[in-house]
Structures are given as structure tokens and as C-alpha cells.
Amino acid sequence: MPTTGSRIEEIRSEITEIAQAVPGAQELMQAMVKLLHERMLKYNWVGFYMLEPDARPPMLALGAFRGATTPHTRIPLNQGICGAAASSGQTVVVDDVSKDPRYLACSLETKSEIVVPVFVHGKVVGELDVDSHFAAAFTPEHQDLVQYCAGLVGKKLEATGK
Ligand code: SME
Secondary structure, eight states: OOOOHHHHHHHHHHHHHHHHHSSSHHHHHHHHHHHHHHHOTTOOEEEEEEEOTTOSSOEEEEEEEESSOOSOSEEETTSHHHHHHHHHTSOEEESOGGGOTTOOOSOTTOOEEEEEEEEETTEEEEEEEEEESSTTOOOHHHHHHHHHHHHHHHHHHHHHOO
């Protein structure tokens, strides 16, 4: 059964309520990955990568996540779909990861992926990465949802500094 628009709306409003209730971005990221992973059928791995402060060269480090353990706990900006999203500041959607030479495999079951940057005062500080066992899982409605989630984390970081 496809995820309906009303289901996406339901998840969006639950996440909005959580964002208002939690004290900081760390709690928000933990709650967000749990909710998205448990409730969205095709979101089989959900996690945040955050830029390590002052790392040279710049490096993404795995933060809150749900799903299979990944070998990619640190990713330089010139590698992977994750590096592409962070270095360009653009959402990257890959409908078939087997056809994208940038792709770093986390699970052999992964077929499609979306990575959305998280911004604080206009600068990329990290990203929200979702992998699916289904090809082309991230339709425009899903892109909107994942972008909304990443946006909430950026706002929380701006508001609380943590
Ligand atoms: N697939 C990502 C690596 C992270 S794992 O999927 C969790 C990439 O290509 O950057």
C-alpha cells in the first residue's frame, strides 16, 4: 500500500509537536529517526550525519540513527551521496543506488536514498539521510517530508544552540 498524503500529514504534525516539546536538537534528532523508521514503511534506515567541528578536511560523523549498523560512521565531503549533499547544500535523491557511482553501500538491500542538508543560519551543519529497500521510494511528497524534518532540526539548533 502506498504511503498516502494523509499519512505523511499525520507524521508531519507529530514531528512538529515533538519539535515543540523537546529541549534541544539532540533529543529532536533521536525522536525523529525513531518515528520515521518505525512509522514509514519504506524508510528502512534513517540517520543524521553531522559535520565534525573544526575537522580538516571536513568530515561527516554519524549521529542519531535507526536501522542496520553501517560501516560508514565518518564520511569525507568528497565521498558518497552524503558527501555530495553536504558539499553542494542540495537535497540529493537517488532512485536506483546501483546506478550512482557516488553511492557508498550501507546495506545490500538498499535500492533508493535521499539525503537532505541541515542548515544553521544558512550554513550546512549536517544532513538527514534515509535509505529504502524499495526503488524510487522518495517521491516529491516524501522529499517534502524529509526536507521539513531537516528544517526543524536546523531551526532547533538555531533556537537552542544544542
Ligand atoms: N549511502 C550513503 C552512506 C551512508 S549509509 O547509506 C547509511 C552514501 O552514499 O553517502
